[in-house]
Amino acid sequence: MESGEEGVHEPILIEGRHGIDYRLERVLSDAQLPYFKRLQLASWLELKLLFPLAAPAVLVYLINNFMSLSTRLFCGHLGNLQLAAASLGNSGVQLLAYGLMLGMGSAVETLCGQAYGAQRYEMLGIYLQRATIVLLLTGLPLMMIYIFCKPILILLGETEELASAAAVFVWGLIPQIFAYAVNFPIQKFLQAQRIVAPSSYISAATLGVHLLLSWVAVYKLGLGLGLIGASLVLSLSWWIIVGAQFGYILISGECKHTWTGFNVMAFSGLWEFFKLSTGSAVMLCLETWYFQILVLIAGLLDNPQLALDSLAVCMSVMGLLFMVSVGFNAAASVRVSNELGAGNPKSAAFSVVMVNLVSFIIAVIEAVVVLALRHVISYAFTSGETVANAVSQLCPYLAFTLILNGVAVGCGWQAFVAYVNVGCYYVVGIPLGCILGFKFDLGVKGIWSGMIGGTAMQTIILLWVTFRTDWNKEATLTSRLEFQVEKAKTRLDKWEDKKEPLLRS
Known part of the structure; x- marks a missing residue:
């Protein structure tokens, strides 16, 4: 600890690694400062912690999403x-494995975080090996779905x-299933x-x-190998990421x-890990599906x-741009939990406001760009003029969805948001989309309008809950960590044979 300018002890190490800075709470609580001066200082401090x-x-999400998007771009020009x-193979089948593997891999984040905090580093x-074994075994039934996807789709x-x-x-995406099974545990580790x-x-x-290999596979190996070549390259690219990350673990020294x-301990407790990971996977899958x-x-x-062509183009653009908001959502979760854990209710509330504001501004900019490019945006995917006209008609719906999502992602309560999403999507979005698309003969516009209806309800609920939140109460509840600590210790003791922590040298 070092003394600040005004004699207040500020946790410099914590500020650098966890994003906790008690200056923000102090500025927000200083009634002697003029309101706009207080707002200016607090905004600057929050942005320094948030970005x-x-x-x-944001960078990792964008790059990984663009790898999949670029594969569809190459295929579109065939x-x-x-x-x-x-698009059907990616969004209709591949997301099944992605959602399940990412959800199950999220259990590694909890377990590894608890073990790291308890200094049980080994x-x-x-946990990494145990998760990888479970996810690889889970990939086997998923592989059967991939193999028989043609009769399933029919x-x-x-x-x-x-x-x-x-x-x-x-x-060609079958190898990608098992790349997911290894990659997500490594990322969480x-x-x-x-x-x-x-x-x-x-x-x-x-x-x-990936871009270089995709160009070779799609355009240099012949039209007959275009689709299978593009998907095999995507699978290979994910395995390159897996190999590089594991190589880093082995040789970096960190x-x-x-x-x-x-x-061999990795082979014990597999069923317990499967049950633990299933819970987090189910909710994420419901959102992804x-x-x-x-x-x-x-x-x-x-x-x-x-x-499918017009919907694929717009959803691909939305998926890529939405990664920016997803990155800010992850930052929001960290910032709010950090501030509540430190007993800073004003800072937690201000963080939520700032994340929502930044996400909204970015979403508005994205929406304006989409509308400005609505007549040409499809030509990145395909040269067909018919598709271009259909996409230009969908772009206003896309722009409105981006703005709604930009507001919704800033709230930072992942579990609560997941339940709200599932309710709004499945109770409102899908039924409304089917009614508008088929009953009223609005086609893909009707389906997208249903999605907007579900997203709008989600946004209204999240904004209302955020407005009504008692942040002082949230900070008080968050400070009661004894039960959670004991629960984490019990879980570690249950799955660990050697109880002594491995201390860093």
């Missing part, structure tokens, strides 16, 4: 059928031509130790390799206490290829 947290997360097939490596009402092309694309920059550097370098080699359902519904319209 270093958000920037690495033809409208190939774009629809890649357990992080064991059973769901897709045309045989579209289902056949989508199946070719999906078969590193994040628990606050090692975030290497993942962004690795993802950036892999993106360059993980020498947390990775002590392969251990919402977009899959919309794509599958669009495939049932009268002109499914055009509907």
